[in-house]
Every structure is written in structure tokens, then in C-alpha cells.
Amino acid sequence: MSASTKTIEELTRKGYEFGFVTDIEQESLPPGLNEDTVRFISAKKEEPEWLLEWRLEAFRNWLEMPLPNWAHVKYPPIDFQAISYFAAPKDQPKSLDEVDPKLLETYEKLGIPMHEREMLAGVQQRQVAVDAVFDSVSVGTTYKDKLAEKGIIFCSMSEAVREHPELVRKYLGTVVPKGDNFFAGLNSAVFSDGSFVYIPRGVRCPMELSTYFRMNAGHTGQFERTLIIAEEGAHVSYLEGCTAPMRDENQLHAAVVELVALDDAEIKYSTVQNWYPGDENGKGGIFNFVTKRGLCAGKRSKISWTQVETGSAITWKYPSCVLKGDDSVGEFYSVAVSRGHQQADTGTKMIHMGKNTRSTIIAKGISAGHGEQTYRGLVRVLPTANNARNYSQCDSMLIGDQCGAHTFPYIDAQHPGAQIEHEATTSRISEDQLFYCKQRGIGEEEAVSLIVNGFCRDVFKKLPMEFAVEAQKLLEVTLEDSVG
């Protein structure tokens, strides 16, 4: 066994630095799921009658649904009655100033700015508006007033239901219907909080919007729901980050994200997912079973997904684009890392409906240790999608001989005018590459990092700047000790 294999192995065994627990007084529902749970959550959030009905309908429908088993992942059966469906810090703050300092400290520790810092003279600090979600509730949203001046609504989902029910009612469940799949069905019944974004006609959002999800309480699941609407000609870039404490149990995170882009609108959605991946023996960690879908409803609209997936014991997510408007564009850029005993089954769906629709898929999977990595994608061209174009590329890198990398890129073409291309490769860091770097005086670990970063470059350059740096660092940390 060469020296390089050793470093690679060491690199993958690095600890998880966000694994602390915030000691804060919380109230939570006892574990269990029935109609009363749904009613409780709805009542707690002071929701209107129609939403409760919507939830109950979703719940009754969910009871009939079978658990999907097609994903290339293995996990013990989930006991849906052993999960608590609602947990929140006891003191609900009215405004940012009243937020429990412990919570602010938590976010500070995670590196999330919760203060609306003034711009310092000479130092151009970019502003990012943050919505912080702690277990089942949003604890604060920054820069709300500044955004409101432009007519932008950026708030928690619960607040949106109270303040802008007409918008929520119009769009909720239109992209991901409540019976879409097993976990989306569960989410529709018990969703707690998430972000709501509305960009009015012709407005270009002046700053990045960001939501930070934190799971803190034990034995809970997080079921957030995010809805982003970009009106005609609007533009928004949205970031999402997530972490959770280290626990021996598996916690379920079943989110739904819906995006709607009308004529000429553009939504850029970036995720850096760093849920707790479990320990080196594969014990504990988050089950990240997420449904994300964007609807390019309008002509010339564009939705772009960028994701960096390094956390979670199991990831099961397929951010998708339904390209309904003529000339609309869908993009998917992904870097997924699975190390330790992590399993990731992730990819995208591009559904071409409108004329001249285009989509691009770039997926990079890195598998190390005992990690299992699957790219699963679907490009479907419907008979109405004249002149549709798709280009997909998915590359896998294997580090070590105990891991797996799998690719399932399905293509269904129903229009002769479609041009669909797909390429995939699987490789490892070759001895030659390492030797070349070392010969130039670059240390082994640094060389691996260099090669891995080069491998992911196509995706990282699509991330907003701050995130790109964070993602690169995260990747280094993730793979640290796994190369040798």
C-alpha cells in the first residue's frame, strides 16, 4: 500500500467541527405522529383553516403511500412514531434584538452573521441577509427592512402564512404537490418552518439571501419548507447552509423547496449541506431526504441549482427543473462527497416542456473510505419541447478501494429536435498526478487537495464568492486525513 493511499485514508477520518449542542430551554412535542400532531403544529403557528385542511389532506394521503426503495442506499427502517415533529426554543423572540444571546452565540460560532453590521469605512463587506432556522422555528431574519424598501419579502414561512397568506396559498404545493412522493407528503403534513422569498416584478435583489438551518434538539426531525417566487424580470441569489450536533441516533431531515420563476426571472439557489455525517463507524448522522424542484414557468426564465454536499449519513435529493416556459434554462452544478460510511444518492431531473429549453448538468462525486456515491439523473424531453438541448457530465472520483461510485443518468427523449448528450467518467487520483506534484515540491496532502479542487472547479466557480471559499475549505477539512 503506497504512502498516498495512507494519507487519503487519514484525510477522510477528520472530525466534525459543528457537532456541539446548544443548551437552551426548549419545548417540543412528544414523539408520535397522528392527526393531532398535525393540528398542534398548525395551531402553534396560528395557521388559517385552509392550511390545516391542506396539511390533513397531505397526511391522510401520506398514510397510504409506500416507502420508496429504489434509491441506492441502505438504512434501517425509520420509525415515524419515534420522532418528535416539533421543537422550538421556549422564548419566541419578537425582533432580532430580543433573540436569546445563546442562540446568537450559536450562530456566531457557526460563522453566521446575525448582526446587521454597518459597512465599515474602507472595508467593503458584502451584505448577506440571513434567516436562521433553529429546529422547527425561525429565530430571526436580518435586513428585512432594507429588503422591504424594494418590495422584497424575505421572512420565515410561518410569518409569510400570517402576513402574506394570498401569496402562500397561490404558490404552495404548485411545484411539489403534497402527494409528490413519500417524504414530500410527510413534509406537507408536518412542515414547520423555512424561508419565504418573494421578489416583485423587475427587482434585482440587492444582496444574497441566505437561510441557515440548525438542528439542535435530540429525537426530532426537521421538516422545513421553502418557497421562492421570482416575478417577471426579477433576480435573486439564495444560499442555504445546514449543520447539526453529533448524536448517536439518526435524525430525519425531510425538506421541500419550491421555486417559481416567471417570465425573464432568474433564481440561483446554492446549498452547502453539512449535516452531521455520523461517526467513523457509521453510527448516527442525519438522514437527508429532500425534495427540491424549480418551475421555470415563464418565458426565458432561468433556475440554477448549485450544491455542495459533504454532510449527512444518507443524502437522497434531486434538485430538479421543470422547464415549462419557452426558452427557459435549467442548470445543476453539484459536488457531493461521501466518506466514512456516508451514502449519497443525488442528482437532478430536467423536464423539458417548452420550446428551445436548455439544461446543463455538471455533477462531481467524490467517494472515500466506505462511502457510497450515486449520481441519479433524468433528462426528459416531452413531445412539446422542440429544439431542446441538454448537456450532462458526471464524473466520479474514488479515493480508496472500499468505496463505491455509481451513475444512473436516464434519458427519455420524445422529440426528434432534441439534442441530448451525456458523458460520465470514473477515475481516481492517479499515481502519476501525485508524482508530478511531489516532484514539483508540493506535499502529498496539498497535492491531493489541489487535484480534488481542480476536479470540482467547474462547480465551485458557480457558487457565490463567500460560499465558494467556504466550500473549498469544507472540502479540504472533509478530505483531510483521507490522503496519505
Next chain:
Amino acid sequence: MEAAKEQKSVYLREFEAMPATGETWLDDLRRRAMADFERQGFPHRRIEAWKNANLASLAQQHFPPAAPGADIDGYLRKLTESVPDALRMVFVDGHFSARHSDLTDLPEGLRMVSLAEAFEAGDVTTDAHFGRHADTGEHPFAALSTAFARDGALIELAPGTIVERPVVLHYFTSEGGAGMASYPRLLVHAGTGSEVRLVEHHAGVADEPYLTCPVSEIVVDDNAGVRLQHLQESGNGAWHLGVVHVELGRDARFGMHAFSGGARFGRTDVYVNLNGSGAQASLNGLYMVSSGQFADYHTWVRHRTDHGSSEQYFKGVLDGKAESVFDGLIHVAKGAQQTDSQQQNRNLLLSPRATAHSNPRLEIYADDVKCGHGSTVGELDADALFYLRSRGLGEREARRLLIFAFANETLDSMTAPELRDHVEARLANWLDDDRAGGSG
């Protein structure tokens, strides 16, 4: 669903009515296979490997096993002419027809007999290999075939035997087989260092519904080589659901070219297991699908050990309201280091109503491997068309030329070059049916 359930019991009743062979191992094997089929039933769309296949109407119908068939001399003449100098076995409606076959001058070391005869004689090779490879637990039609198969070809090569003449197997469904089912088998055992070239040809009566589930099991020992030319030209009313299952030893070689232009529903699952170090497999194919047809190739290439190499290259041309599936698996097991595996699928859609599914699947559990695949779906290149037209070719002629060129490329890898003229003629005929017309 109800109908399918009912149907299952029809096949089971038929199975139970058949006399036992008296060979314990064979009767046990068949009973297990029948139980496997009963458990699985006709596959439906919720089963991943069958999600694009619509078998509802097959499940509604019932095809009883066919009796030895009628006269086929007329059909056969044309086919024998294309490969004149061959060792030939002909099966009509699933039954061996000695009259049509030509087994004169069998070279030393080659044994060719009908399976019915081998079963009768209590042959050891059949005992060791028949029904032992095709996975009846996974593939419902392999199960049905193993349960009902009564006849087929047994081809056995002694170690070191090199057979120069091609071995041709015709499986023909006659007019008497209309509305019936046949389950023809092929069992090949190529001993160490032997070599043979096979043609497996399926054809049948036109415009009549019938079911055929051919299963070929090919065992290639260390350092042996088998090349297979597979022609699926079943009648246009046929349900053709076949399996080709190959086991490869150390440094063994398997090359296959598949051509399909027949059947209303044609599917062939090709399983290749590379069990020995340094084994090589190459699978190529062309499917031409017109209105009302469904063509499906599923490949399952499993690299079980190190230093294996495999390549797959399939092309499809679709016209009218046709549908095709290419679903190709490359599985590289743990420890199968230094594997080199490639896969390509290209589809040409000539009509807005045609649907092509391309499902490449890579499952890789070893790190020192080279694996890649690519797939494309598209129409004729407008620039190429323009270029040809600018050279004075009419639109029709230009389209025809481009389609022919697209399809013809895969014929270079035919394992029976004698049949190239036959396939090219089919292709030309197919194009003459005004497919080049640019119906749009």
C-alpha cells in the same frame, strides 16, 4: 392485475399438465423455475428493470406451448443462402427439425445435438449447465422458458477445438406457431482454448401474434473465445422476450453483435459475467424500430474480478410512433481492479412521435478502474444535410444517406460478416419505406 393473476394460473395449469421427464434434476429445475415465475408474474412498470415496458396486453393473452411446426422450406432457402457454408441447426416452433438441419462433416472436438436428445440420453453437460446460469429468480421470462423448454441446441467444444465454419442456429416460428408460445434454448460450452463463431437467428411468420422466449446460456472456459451474431427478426406480431447469458473464465473472450428489426415487442437481456482475470467482452448492436414497435436491449455486464475489459456500443434508429430502450449496466465488484469498461448509446429520432429511453448505469466498487459511458439522442444533423444538398443531392437522398451511414457504422463490428449484405439489405428496405422522406 386480476387478468394477470388469472393468466399466471393458466401457465401453471399447463405446466402441471406436462409429463415429467423422469430426470430428477431436470424436473426439480423446472419446478423451481415455474415457482419463480409464479412468484414474479408478468412484470409491471413499477419494477425498475421493466418500467418502460408495457406488457399489459401480453398478460391478458394466453399463448399455449407450440407443437412441432409446419413446412418452412420457402422461408429457409433465403436464409441458408446468406451463410452457405455453415453447420446448421434449425428449430421450428421451438422443436428441432433434423430435416432442415445440416450437421454433416462435424469437425473433431465439436458436438452438436438437440437438447431433447441430450436430455433423453442423460447427458452430463446439460446436467452441469442447463438452466444453471440464466437467472430465473430475477427474470420472469427466463423462468418461464426454463419451466417450459423442451428442446434447443447443445453445442460443446472440447478443449483446444477451433471451429472454422460458422455454427448457425435458426429459430423459426411457422404459421402453425401463430397464437402459440415457443421456448427455444441454446446451451454452449466452449472448453479451454477453444474457439467458435455462432449465429443465433430468430424469425417468424408475419402479422400473427406469438410469444417466444429464447434463452441462450454460453459458458466460455479459460482462454476460449465465442463470437455471437444475434439477429432478432421475429414476425411483426411477435412478443420476443429473450435472454443471452454468458459466463467468462480467465482470459476468455466474448464478442456479440445484435441486430433487431422485428417483433412488435422485442426485448433481449444480455448478461455477461466476467469471472476470470483478463476476460474480455464486447457487445454491439443496432435496432431499427418503426411505428407500433418496441425494441429493448438490457445489458448487465458484471466485472467480478481484476483486469477485465468490456465495451458496449449500441445504436438505434426510430421512426413513426416507435419506442426503444437501451439500459446498460456496468458493475465493477470490489477488488475488480484494472477494469476497463466503456459504454456508448446513440439514438437517432426520425419522427416527433418516437420515444427513446437511454438508461446507462454504472455501479463501481473498485478504485483503480477506467469506466466511462456516453449517450446521445438527436435528429439528423442539419449542417450535414445542408452540406449534402449543397452538393446536389435531393433532400430525400441526403437524409437516406445520413441515416444509412449512422446505422451502417455498427455493422463493421458484425461477428458474422457473411450476413452483412443481408442486414444492409434490410436496412435499405427499411429506408425505402419512405423513412427518408422527412415526414417531420
